[in-house]
Amino acid sequence: MEEIGVHELSLRYLARAVGVSEAAPSRHFAGKEGLLAAIAADGFMELAALRTTIQARDEPAMAKAYRMMRTYVEFAQQHKGLFDLMVGPRIIVRECYPELVEAGLKSFNLFASSVQDAALESGWQKRSVPLVTHAAWSMEHGLATLILSGRAPQFGYSVRIDQMIHFSICMFLSAIAAGPSHLEAWIRLPDIPTETEA
Template identity: 55%
Template sequence: MALSIRLCGGFAMVTTATAPSFSNRIEPMTISFQEIQALADDNTVNTAPVISVNPDVFRGSMGSRSAKLTRTQPHAMATASPKRARKSPVPHRLRQLPPQLREPAYEKGGLRNALVEEGRKMFEENGAMELSLRALARRLGVSEAAPSRHFKGKEELLAAIAVSGFVELAEQRKGIAAQNLPPFAMAREMMLSYVRFAQAHSGLFDLMTGPRLLREFVRGDVEATSNISYSFFAESVFSLARESGWPEEQMHYLSHAAWSMEHGVAALILADRIPRTDSNLDLEAMIDFSINSFLVAVVGGPHRFAEICAPIMPKGREKGAARPAPARA
């Protein structure tokens, strides 16, 4: 015999039937309250959620196939089959984009470096007019908002590109300083490195040294990195000047004169103004001659400089006329 108990509209319907092996039809049975309680504990009972049997409303007879049971506070319970343990929710996983739509992953600081490097290529290929943060983002395959996390705008990106140029020039001059060349050869190589860098990176050189950058950015990293490059160059000029007897108060005049020489040659070359077409000069020979002439004048020392220049110096500019350094003990 099987007993089925299920909830229906706030009541539990209890139905009994004999096993099919004894009869082809369901036979009603008279069951007592005690029998319902006993059968409710049996494993064969198919029961609804927790119910209790109320004998006051129990109706059972040979002609009845069901009895009504009310839901009450649990005191005589027909225990339901144990509930299955709830599975922990599976974490929601975002579907990955196809490789061609994914943004490349960069380590900390890597995206900024990539933006500067690729921005420098774009600048040298097409100039500042064609450079934009959006175009740069598309070229790198990142979102259009990604560059704005590192640069406020195009001007700040241009300043960072200029910084990369000064860093490269400083590395070149650092390598020259490590060679421990004689003073004349050292100063010569430092000045030549400036001209060669300008020839190799004409657009970048113009950005680094021209008026294109806003003043607010020049006074930051641009100025700091340019000072590093300049310090290697200036020290080579100081070394040659000290060896030639120049006083310390004249050192910065000499380094600025040397800087003017190298920059003037570089700027005229980039403007395609030298050598003049009617001169038939070899460009490399002209560069060497210009730099060597200046350095030979430094080697000539302050005595010869004062002898030639002092009589023609305007009043108030006597500082420009060199005075010999005091004799060394």
Template identity: 60%
Template structure:
């Protein structure tokens, strides 16, 4: 790596800020390389310090990567705090909470991949990462639950509603980043796809639990064996 590509010279670091420089270097590097390719040696070269210098702040590359991932969740949480504190309606906040997740993934592809991917095998081993991830999810789930309560869902159903919304935003984000959605043989615009998917899910939430029960009943009848369905119709006609 050339001197011009280094983020800073070692002489530019004062006691304590090498840690932050390594985090920023890691975030920058993830725009070009995968998390699997990062090492303390690689990042030390980026910031222009000795290969031993990072060990003063991180026990190893896994700890550094966990700290970088935590910084990503912290940034996402900050965006979600602004949405929570806005004057928007419960529906608008829920929409924005889900959309900001997808947009964050699009803007920070490599960082997002580190945050949700397999490179960090045990998130619970890193308290900062666990705390920041839980905080971001808590902001999201509180907003979805507020919309669900407003739409008539019971307390017993709130976690199901939240997980449905989480599955939708996360699945959509990962499909887009892996170039699996929209499919190559279609002409669906990504912004339109994002809007449609999120609004469809939110439409189901705002329709309320009674509507869900009607849909469940219709689906159950559709799965009913033809013989049983015919017998039921005959019984009604007699």
């Protein structure tokens, strides 16, 4: 995938690459999408293994949350083709591949657990934790995809990628650490008149 990309990968290409007959892969996978689903599942398991190591560390919850998010972005950088397959639209009906769904959930739940622990320690109510978790997920994923697509750093800004990753994650987690009362001042946006009222 790193050499030719997800779209060019085929069972025939795979067979030639590993030196088996062109019919051999079809005995193990239900077509190209079955192969891609198995590869994507392996990718999520690899990411989950990295996150399991982080979870086992004797560190504060906020430090673990930082490492979880940074690991996601670095994994994407190191495995661009695989990451694109894991999170992109190439596998249309993911529910047809239980192994892929399970691997994705395992990785996500490790990440979510660390963010939730950090949020609860910072005074967030349990009812708000799912929103905090999804905001953290959006931040790490957005950061990763902007970098991989060559959209960040923005042209004309002298920002190093590693500096941007560290600063962005720290800034987001500092908002979690500030607690829900800090957010309240920002979440109540002023009323903006509609065009008919203006």
